[in-house]
Amino acid sequence: xMDALVxxxxxxxxxxxxxxxxxxxxxxxxxxxxxxxxxEYPRRPGKxxxxxxxxxxxxxxxxxxxxxxxTAVAIELLHNALLIHDDIEDDSEQRRGRPTLHVLHGxxxxxxxxxxxxxxxxxxxxxxxxxxxxxxxxxxxxETERMARESAEGQAMELGWRRDNSVDVDEAAxxxxxxxxxxxxxxxxxxxxxxxxxxxxGVDLEPFIRFxxxxxxxxxxxxxxxxxxxxxxxxxxxxxxxLWEGKRTLMLIRLLRECTxxxxxxxxxxxxxxxxxxxxxxxxxxxxxxxxxxxxxYAAQIARGLAGxxxxxxSLLYARVPASRDKQFIEALVTWVLERS
Amino acid sequence: xMDALVxxxxxxxxxxxxxxxxxxxxxxxxxxxxxxxxxEYPRRPGKxxxxxxxxxxxxxxxxxxxxxxxTAVAIELLHNALLIHDDIEDDSEQRRGRPTLHVLHGxxxxxxxxxxxxxxxxxxxxxxxxxxxxxxxxxxxxETERMARESAEGQAMELGWRRDNSVDVDEAAxxxxxxxxxxxxxxxxxxxxxxxxxxxxGVDLEPFIRFxxxxxxxxxxxxxxxxxxxxxxxxxxxxxxxLWEGKRTLMLIRLLRECTxxxxxxxxxxxxxxxxxxxxxxxxxxxxxxxxxxxxxYAAQIARGLAGxxxxxxSLLYARVPASRDKQFIEALVTWVLERS
Numbered sequence: 024x025m026d027a028l029v030x031x032x033x034x035x036x037x038x039x040x041x042x043x044x045x046x047x048x049x050x051x052x053x054x055x056x057x058x059x060x061x062x063e064y065p066r067r068p069g070k071x072x073x074x075x076x077x078x079x080x081x082x083x084x085x086x087x088x089x090x091x092x093x094t095a096v097a098i099e100l101l102h103n104a105l106l107i108h109d110d111i112e113d114d115s116e117q118r119r120g121r122p123t124l125h126v127l128h129g130x131x132x133x134x135x136x137x138x139x140x141x142x143x144x145x146x147x148x149x150x151x152x153x154x155x156x157x158x159x160x161x162x163x164x165x166e167t168e169r170m171a172r173e174s175a176e177g178q179a180m181e182l183g184w185r186r187d188n189s190v191d192v193d194e195a196a197x198x199x200x201x202x203x204x205x206x207x208x209x210x211x212x213x214x215x216x217x218x219x220x221x222x223x224x225g226v227d228l229e230p231f232i233r234f235x236x237x238x239x240x241x242x243x244x245x246x247x248x249x250x251x252x253x254x255x256x257x258x259x260x261x262x263x264x265x266l267w268e269g270k271r272t273l274m275l276i277r278l279l280r281e282c283t284x285x286x287x288x289x290x291x292x293x294x295x296x297x298x299x300x301x302x303x304x305x306x307x308x309x310x311x312x313x314x315x316x317x318x319x320x321y322a323a324q325i326a327r328g329l330a331g332x333x334x335x336x337x338s339l340l341y342a343r344v345p346a347s348r349d350k351q352f353i354e355a356l357v358t359w360v361l362e363r364s
Numbered sequence: 365x366m367d368a369l370v371x372x373x374x375x376x377x378x379x380x381x382x383x384x385x386x387x388x389x390x391x392x393x394x395x396x397x398x399x400x401x402x403x404e405y406p407r408r409p410g411k412x413x414x415x416x417x418x419x420x421x422x423x424x425x426x427x428x429x430x431x432x433x434x435t436a437v438a439i440e441l442l443h444n445a446l447l448i449h450d451d452i453e454d455d456s457e458q459r460r461g462r463p464t465l466h467v468l469h470g471x472x473x474x475x476x477x478x479x480x481x482x483x484x485x486x487x488x489x490x491x492x493x494x495x496x497x498x499x500x501x502x503x504x505x506x507e508t509e510r511m512a513r514e515s516a517e518g519q520a521m522e523l524g525w526r527r528d529n530s531v532d533v534d535e536a537a538x539x540x541x542x543x544x545x546x547x548x549x550x551x552x553x554x555x556x557x558x559x560x561x562x563x564x565x566g567v568d569l570e571p572f573i574r575f576x577x578x579x580x581x582x583x584x585x586x587x588x589x590x591x592x593x594x595x596x597x598x599x600x601x602x603x604x605x606x607l608w609e610g611k612r613t614l615m616l617i618r619l620l621r622e623c624t625x626x627x628x629x630x631x632x633x634x635x636x637x638x639x640x641x642x643x644x645x646x647x648x649x650x651x652x653x654x655x656x657x658x659x660x661x662y663a664a665q666i667a668r669g670l671a672g673x674x675x676x677x678x679s680l681l682y683a684r685v686p687a688s689r690d691k692q693f694i695e696a697l698v699t700w701v702l703e704r705s
Contacts, residue, residue, distance in 0.1 A: 138482065
């Protein structure tokens, strides 16, 4: 029943956000080298979790739905812009069930489309001024700049580990990276700006970092698990893509900690290889070692712990917020991030 | 004497902008994978033309210098961010006399540094609110979003021509591309937001597009000429880099129009080749054909015509603006863009 509430709400808020987003996609030249490209990811199927969380938080704190819609659109635009660039940086091949943008159009045009989408995300945030004035709109832009900086720091950490084949990435470093790279955009920013809109700026934003971190980290770990065990058709990225890309996940960190010295050296040697130099046998071997050491179960257990902490933060944060479907959705979302497949 | 005014002003406003910019560069981790990278281009020697033009326009229209400084910083941050991404898109090897950022650090980290710098450029624009309130600050952010969109469209046009090896790029298309790709960031935006600051929003911004286009296009054509004939040490990019990159310049368009059919086919065949497949002999041959058909002289003549048109627009735009050193600088800059070497 709670699950049904989550999917219904995601669908409802997601469609409204998609419709509003379409109005921000320019219908003019240059189409073939720019505007067709940047419309691709936003039009592919996506969960719309970030934008829905923003709308639900705004409503739970007292806003009307339409007051949060522009900011929800900005979140999706920026999220998709970062996905385009992430896919280039990670040399990913699949996104939402289709080839990545740079695979389809080459790196130069894809990179430029991502830049355009990034700065187009400012448009609805500037338009916010007609809804709730320039002061609160600027406050939200300030939050946007902070979030973008946190995301970029997280991305730099992860890319740096991969480039340098770092041997000293422990769980604490991993969680800091996830806080920055994933949680700020996925959960912290949507709930902070949602609460700003709902309260017209009259709320302490600090606790939203804790809540967003716990939910967002559980979400990311589950996402990484799905990359290994998920149903490929529904998941939309290539199976074992993270292993091919040499991504530092909680499962990989656990494996490196639990395995023998010989195995550890072999894993690092494999991580060192470029994507094209790796073989399916090598990927299978890492994957099999992860099972042997129970790394996926271990990660799932950490994710459950984080979700529990998120529910605790939720109860503090929403103690005095009146009951509503949106409030229920936010609570239910915590469990949902672990259960989606 | 006018030339001395230009260099003195560029130096003065440039140093002030550089000092103010330093305060926006974070001094914290992750340094080696992010903040050291994004500080590189802004700290290399540059003309600081864009930011100086913004400050001078603001002052000519009545603002205090410090009122324009934040926006000048934003211009430099965004300009440098776009340079990082342009260099990846164009596969450039040199920038301001040193290797490009992706050559030094790899594409993933350079791309991410560019994204960070892009969104960091919002910070001084948001801080503007403490100087002249949220309304005018949002108006400048609106201009920023417009400019970013125009730049991206121009970049898409140019990258598209190159990727598809387009055979139908004429002078009109070239000038439209330059209007978007170069002029909006280099001259139109700095003068528009400068005038907004100087008049607190009370000015018609339309004529600044014409003035900015004429100066900016003259600047771009001169820049492309310098790529072929310039003093390499002072120019800071690799000699003939545009030919290696297959960039559509006015000289190339003129060559394709003037040469024989056999030569045209050979030029297109060479343009089709990837950078690494080209040989120095082939580049020398194109370069020599350009001389044979007087393409550089032709382009220099067009640039002079554009500068003349810019001076005419200047006289209309500044007719009722009181005389000042800043007004003089703006006039002198028009001639300077043609004379720099």
